[in-house]
Amino acid sequence: MTFKILVLNLGSTSTKVAYFENKKEVCSETLRHSTSQVGLPLLKQLPFRLNSIQEFLDENGIGLDNIDIISARGGLLKPIDGGTYGVNRLMLDELTSFNNGEHASNLSAVIAHELGRDHDIQATITDPVVVDELIDEVRMTGLKDISRVSIFHALNQKAVARNFAKKLGKNYTDVNVIVVHMGGGITVGAHEKGRVIDVNDGLYGDGPMSPTRSGALPNRAFAKYIFDNQLTLHEINTIISKQGGFISLKGTEDALTIEREALDGDQYSLDLYRSLSVQIAKEIGSRATVLKGDIDGILFTGGLAHSKFLIDLIRPYIEFLGDVEVYAGEEEMQALAEGAYRVLTGEEKLKEYI
Ligand SMILES: Nc1ncnc2c1ncn2[C@@H]1O[C@H](COP(=O)(O)OP(=O)(O)O)[C@@H](O)[C@H]1O
C-alpha cells in the first residue's frame, strides 16, 4: 500500500512544502518570501503562505482528496515529549494565541488543519520545537521564579542524530552525540541515548548569538538597556529573537554576505565570525560536560553548516572532545514524512496533545 503524505514546514523566511509517497519524496519546493512579507504579524502571513502551498499543489497536480495525512512542523506549544501528535483544537488555540512565543513554525499546524478540514485528512506534527527531555539538574537557575526551558530544532537534531547512529550500525537510543544546528537560530543539544538532556533555548534564551538572535547577554547591561529604552515585554522578545545577532551587528541575517566580507579582509566581519565560533564552541563544551565526556560524535547541521570557513574556525576548540561530522542543510521534510509514516504503518501510536 502506498501512503500519500503532504509535508508542510513554515520557517521564518520560507515555506517548505513536499509530497511523499511512503518515505520517498516525489516533489518539493522551498517558497521564499520577501522581507516585507515575513515582517508582518504571523497571523497576517497566513493568506500568502496558504496561497503558495495551493500553487504548489496545483502545479504538481496533487489533489487533496488523494492525501492520507498532512505532516506539519510543530510550533511553540507547552513542553512535551518527542513523537507524532494529532493536531487538535487545544493545539490550534495555543499556536494562534502565541502565549508560548512567536515563531513561524506555529503556522504549520494551522495551515495543515485548514487544508485537511474539508477533506477529512488527519493533520499531525512531529518533534515540535518544544520537545522537552531535559534532566532536572539543568533546569534550575539562580533566580527562584526562573527555570531554563527547551526550545530548539528538535526535529532536525533528532533526524541527524538518527542518521549518524545508523551510519555506525547502531540505534539512536544507543549513542551519545552533541548536535549543533546552525540556522536562523542556533541550538546545541546533548543527546544521551535518544533523549536531549540539555540544550540552549534557541529562540529567546541562552546560548550563542545567531543570524537573528542575540543569544545570552550580560544580565546587568541588558537590564539597564531595557530600563533606559523603556521597553515592553513584546519589544524585548522581538529584539532578542528577531533583531539580534547578525541583524543587530551587521544589519543582515545573510551569513554568506558577512562571510564573503570577512574573507575579503573586512575586520569587523572577521571579528564577528571569530566571536560566533568561540560562542558555539563554548556551548559544545558545556554539553560535553553534561554527557560526562562520553561522546560518539559532534554533528554540525543547518544552513550555516555549509560554511567550511565557520566550521574550520570552531574545530580547533572542540576537536579534542570527539569526532566531528557535518550534515549541512536540514532533513526536516524527510523527518516529518517519516514521523507520519510510522503512525500510518502502526509502528508508532499517534499521541494526543492534552
Ligand atoms: N551555503 C551557505 N554557506 C553559508 N551560509 C549559508 C549557506 N546557505 C545558507 N546559509 C546561511 O544559513 C542561515 C539560514 O539557515 P537555515 O538553516 O536555512 O535557516 P532556518 O533555520 O530559518 O531554516 C542564513 O544565515 C544563511 O545565510
Ligand SMILES: CCCC(=O)OP(=O)(O)O
Ligand atoms: C524555535 C527554535 C527553532 C529555531 O530557532 O528555528 P529557526 O532557526 O528556523 O528560526
